[in-house]
Amino acid sequence: MVEELPAHHLPSNWPRCPEHPDNHPMAAKVVDGRAVWTCPRGDRPVAGIGGLTR
16 A cells, blocks of 8 residues: 555655654554554654554
């Protein structure tokens, strides 16, 4: 799905990292037994997987 985003004029860095929205997407990781989205630079959990809002 992510590969199709540019064809629809949408950014391909999904889900966007709130700290670096123009640089990279967030990374999915398990932290303390929870699946979370993290900033790949700081490894800081941003949101639980399934908990992102628009």
